[in-house]
Amino acid sequence: MAVSLTVNGDERSLDIEGDTPLLWVLRDELGLKGTKFGCGAGLCGACTVHLNGQPVRSCSTPVEMAVGGQVVTIEGLSDGDRLHALQEAWIEHGVPQCGYCQSGQIMSAAHLLANNPAPSREEIVAAMTGNLCRCGTYSRIIAAVESVAGSESSGGSQGGEA
């Protein structure tokens, strides 16, 4: 089917089976490899992107559900060389180990802060609990999110998010 959607602010049109998960459209059709495949069942969160301002598991979101929608991926979170405050915090705190889950972690955190610029520790933990990290970077994730939460930049710079 013909599919049109807005990805990181750009209108994209392609012809693809409507049941193809958004993940594979982003990665293989649009070349946005920052979003990762982890489980294919919405259990690990590595594939988290924003669809119309909500965090979704792109591995289990058929692209037909995103038609006409606004998608933001990790690549759309930064503004060129100017990174999102969370990305800066991730670097500052040295969060990533293998790094494979971190795009999804950052997208979950970005959604949290966009809607709740000063979350409590409990709210951060609750928002981040759907994202698995096999290396065990959880404490640095919390520290990085807390360093941004409540600061002026926490709600800003949401890329093309509607």
Place this chain on the structure above:
Amino acid sequence: MAMNRRNFLKVSAGASGSLMVSMTLPGCAGIQTGYEPDTGEWRPDAWLELTTDDEVFFTLARVEMGQGTYTGLTTLIAEELEIQPERITPRFAPVAPEYRNPLYKLQLTGGSTSVATSWEPLRMAGAEARQMLVMAAARVWNVKAAECRASEGRVVHPNGIDSMAYGKLVELAAKEVVRGDIALKPRSEWKYIGKQRGKLDARAKSTGTAVYGIDVDLPDMVYGVVSRPPRRGGWVRDFNADQVRAMPGVLDVVEIERGVAVVADKYWRARKAQDALEIDWDFSDAVSLSTDDVFDSYRAAADDDPGESERSEGSFTSAMEEGDRVVEAEYAQPYLAHATLEPMNATAWYHGDRMDVWAPTQAPDLGRIAAARVTDLGPDDVTINTTFLGGGFGRRLTQDYIEEAAAVAYRIRRPVKVIWSREEDTRHDLYRPAMLHRMKGSLSGGELTGWHHQIVGPQILDWYVRNAAPAQYPWAPKFMYDTLGSVGLMAEGIATPKDHSAIEGAIEYPYQVSNIDIRHTHTDPGIPITWWRSVGFSHNGFAVETFMDELAHEAGQDPYQFRRRLISHEPRHLQVLERVARLADWQSPVPEGRARGLALFRSFGTYVAQVVEAGIENGAVRVYKVTCSVDCGQVVNPRIVEDQIEGGILFGLTAALYGEITLKNGEVQQSNFHDYPLMRQYERPEVVVDIVDSSEAPTGVGEPGVPPVIPALGNALFALTGKRQRSLPLKANA
């Protein structure tokens, strides 16, 4: 005699599963060094490349899988080269003899050996290149080299004012010859080693730009998925090829050695076509075991065969006869999957006379063998391009996923990326072996007088040698590949080092006990196994440190004091034990509903003591806090040490609380994170990591955090409930 044996064990303990013969091989292409005028590149050695544009590249021969080699090893060479680590661009190494891990004679990343084996060679390489640059500058200025110094990528004139960038000097430096030994910088002059600095790959990994195996993209690339036998050892009898070939986007359906590959223009189309694939499996050679059968076979083997003696001191039999009491326990541990977050994948492209492979692999030279096996190529015709790894934990030491991709590419003759689903990754893993331990301890008047440990289970080299042995002899003809493996195993202990994978962590039993009897009953039920973060230490740690706790309880002593008295002769053990007890305030009362457990365990040369504070909440085990003291010798990057120890603790807790792969009639019953769960953010305990300040040679940190946390948690649950759990995973309602 006994003393010699123990000293030997200490030396070899870091070489978990060290492999085969130490022989320098003819016929391997080495790395070309020297200056290349056309490109302005100077390679002083196999590690560094400096250019006239003032760039510095470092060839990273230990892959980056989250354990921090990208930053840590770059820091080592930067320190002596006298340039900021951030100005160096690491590149993943091709296969070459220079890049072999000297402990294994293979180019592999494992055994927590990266810093330990790179510590001297990389600093030396940096120092030699720096010296050549300094000599070149001195020649230009007509001053003495000894009066010049290097700093932040420049050589500084004796006047302290003039300086020259390395890039301006590379052509001249290439002509310099360093004579004699160069003294490495003393600890007091280090600028980067041991200092808190950022991770060099953090930016790429926070912006989605780091390239993992699964991200490799080639022109004209297609996608492959593979259906493998649901029971190990099954063969393909027949399948509905024509029907699947007619599905949208399908380019081919091909049988490979153990399965059927569907190749399509898009990944999702390959998956949908795979759903329509019907395979008639031949299970005549297949495994039909269930988990209970595995443990029954272990118990039968243990009854039949006391096992090979791995360490014997004094007489355990006399100790039993003379003591007042013998305590016995049997521990059982399940198969465990690796569950790297990046599922297995590899991309291969067969050109007719050679093959290019891109893969997240811990052992690229074994990957060449794997690809050669299933093609008409020799290993030298296969190029392995290593990417970032989305987790390794030992899984990517075995090259089955490269072998499959190579077999598919050989048939398809265009670039193909084979991606495993999570379900396939879980069910077709090679597991941490299930193990059984039989323990006996003799007590006499509250003193521990005898220690007996019978380890029952398989050895990993039996499985691993298949591609590892040929990788050590890449010139050997392919028909010899399987023979090389068996020769290696037959000559174990004579021509080749012994396989310690089943006994490591048991034979180094550190406590002062006069009568020790440690044995291994070797039995293998035929379920594929491989290295898993901390390997034999992962199960022996639980056996040794749980039994020490049982004995302390039986002797009516505090578990901390009991251990402390028996370890007073081992200063580094004693230090971490005392530090952790102090930090965790061991003697203080615990909040209502909680209890503490302790474990002390050395692995990969690193000393670790941990105290776990745990309870039971809403019918589930809850870990509140883990306090850990670690002595890993000289620290290269404190943040990475903390990360690795904390990560190891969470990895161990995941195993302790959830880790269990079970079999039913030969089929693995778990598939994805709902039935093979990983610890989540909300369950994370507070972790305190205390690092001993030490100038001893550095030892590994990637694995040593894992083993002690499992018994420490079990010991805490015993303190809480009074019920001893002797099999894993641990339960709230045991």
